[in-house]
Amino acid sequence: MNKVLLLLFAVTSLTSSSRGIENPYNYPFDNRGNPLSDVQLEDEWSTFPLYQQVGYNQPLRPQFHFTSQVGWLNDPNGMVFYDGEWHMYFQHYAKGVKNGIKSWGNAKSTDLIHWTQFQHAINPYPNVVGGDRPHAIWSGSAVVDRHNALGKQKGDVKTLFALYTATNPNGFFQGGAYSTDKGRTWTKINDGKPVIPFQEGYAAGQRDPRIFYYKPGKFYVTIMMVGGEKREVRLWKSTDLLNWEYIMDIPDKSAECIDMYEIPVDGNVNNTRWVISNAGTRYEIGVFDGRSWNGYGERDEDNRPLRFDYGDSYYAAQVFNNAPDNRVVHIGWLHCKEFYRPFIEANMPFTQQMSFPAEVTLHSTDSGIVLRRNPVKEIERLYVKSDAFDHGKLGEINAELAGLSPELIDMTLRIKPDADFVLNVRGLPIKYDLKRQVVVFNNSQRGTAIAEASKAKKKNSPQPFNPRHQYGLKEIPAPLQNDRVSIRVLVDRASLEIFVNDGQAAGSFVIVPDAENRSIQLSGADGQSVESIVVNELKSIWGK
Structure with missing residues (x-):
């Protein structure tokens, strides 16, 4: 049976009244968010064609915040701007509205407001380091391969390169993938084998590599949680995106979805500072010279970095690499891990949403440099x-x-x-x-x-x-x-x-x-x- 026939079978099965399932949106799971057992595709993760059956006007569907057409989403991943497009990948369980095995979802925008969802970018794959459990694709980031370091560029279209965490029972590792068609489709580096291997002696769950280009040194930097007794994040550098050289460890920064980025102070590109944030919940301002980090930002009464967000739903935020006009644009996951029952009970084809895109800026004050976060100006197009x-x-x-x-x-x-x-x-x-x-x-x-x-x-x-x-x-x-x-x-x-x-x-x-x-x-x-x-x-x- 070919793939087209299988897809037709799946859609027909979902609408069958004999199943006793009230499912008006034609998505591949029941009204309690559980996958339907007889949805069998040639590639078990290629559920995206079924998304076309789903609209965006359900009663609880956010109307100006991004949601996946179908399924669960969480952390934004691979945020990068290239050739007029804002690329946003995201943690995605493609087969249910409850948390499950993750792929990278795939969405793009030309204005930070209107988003088009594409076929999943990177899917789980068979174990390549020993073991029988497949690797789920956890959070990571992406950059533009500026100087064709990978040698994959086709014509004038720059290659995009991503680092992602591959789960593994014996310790997570960081895999790589590249795209030569502006982020529509992705190919795993070396069949998904480690680009940055598991770091022995540190936490088993080391993850969420954040890659960026360090212009003064003309190399790429990756920062990532490795944990251990000193709760460290580790930094590496590379000129070819494949071979990574150790730079340093920073203690007491270990957290999921670490982010690091440079921001002009008062809009002056000749006077910049760096920000390190842990999942977009707290942040520290400092100086980074490609070799060392000196954090000196203001702290709270408990001597902790300041809060990025004081609500109860903001997490795993990441900025876009390569944004135009030195903009620093930030999106986080608006999570409702304890509060998604209403979405399931209302038979919604999705759960979870992204925050509205915000621009992060630094400003001089009498008490020092302060960070501000405001909705992007493009919101005015919706008025x-x-x-x-x-x-x-x-x-x-x-x-x-x-x-x-x-x-x-x-x-x-x-x-x-x-x-x-x-x-x-x-x-x-x-x-x-x-x-x-x-x-x-x-x-x-x-x-x-x-x-x-x-x-x-x-x-x-x-x-x-x-x-x-x-x-x-x-x-x-x-x-x-x-x-x-x-x-x-x-x-x-x-x-x-x-x-x-x-x-x-x-x-x-x-x-x-x-x-x-x-x-x-x-x-x-x-x-x-x-x-x-x-x-x-x-x-x-x-x-x-």
Whole structure:
């Protein structure tokens, strides 16, 4: 039986009423997220042709955040810009909406807003280092082979090169792959054998290689978690992308999805600093000269690197290599590991989503260099209606807001508070605590899910469950600046992203707003003065 007939069989089977499965989206798993056992393709991972049966307008489908058409996604991988395209690969379980064996999913955009998904880039393959378990394809990164170091370039089209983690029971290793057709299809280096072998004496799960080009030295650098007693990350360098020379270890940095990138300070390309972040949750600013790292960035009260995000859903973030105009564009995984039951119960063909792309910048201040993260300017292409109100009291502003009913929102409030207030967006209450100068949000949906899981886990545990613990409560630093605070909010069908004081702090949350609630209101002392509030209604990135 040829491949076409097998695909036809799979689609026909999925829609058969005799199976007793209500499955209106034609995806290859049942309404509990489990793979259907009789979906058998010539290549068991080539499920992508079935995706074409699935649209993007399901009730819980994010409308301006990237999701896979079908299946589970997590970490963004292989982020690289080349020839007008932003390439985003991602951890992808192709055969279910629950976490499973990973491939690299494959998506591209010309504007950072609208994404087209392609056939999976790198799939699991048979064990090549001894053993009978196949290698799953875990996180990694990609670069442009600038000077044809691999010798694979075809014509004027540069080769793309990726490093990925290949799982293995006896210790993970880092494999390589290349693409000669602008990232559409990929070929494994040396049939998937190690490019960077397992590092003996360190953690078995060493993973997530982050590769970038170091221009002053004209070589490529890879940084990766190796763990061990000193919780180290390791750096190597290479000029040919295949042979890697040890540079150094940095202690106390061991974390998944380590990222490292250079940023101009105040936009000055002659004055740059480097940032190391651990999965996009905390970051440190420092200096890197190709041989050594000197981190000196500001730290919190516990002497830990500062938080990149103060919410409960932002993880595994990575920046795009080779971005134009010295931009540093960042995307993370908005995860809902404890809170994806609603998606399965609603029979969604997907779970998990990416954060909205954000630009990371560094700025000089009296207290040192600070990092800011703001939604990319391209979001303005999605605006279909904008309403602005300024210089009014809360009651006056609320009267104006009462006439608005957007579903998808990008809005900014600037206010000079003299008391606590609450910005309520589609039923999501975002509180400002003036005394403590923090934005407070209680992600009650996720908090309830985590509490239930924790309660079940501790049922037979000597550690008692504390029902008073507010699992969903998060605080975002929001110090007054010239007696004012600004709060920017993005709301989609399954997420809330908050940016405070022009991106000096942020918080990201997976949460499902009430579909019937389209209101925006402020509550607090009526005499408080609102400097400005701008509400932009967005259109979907998916079209009809």
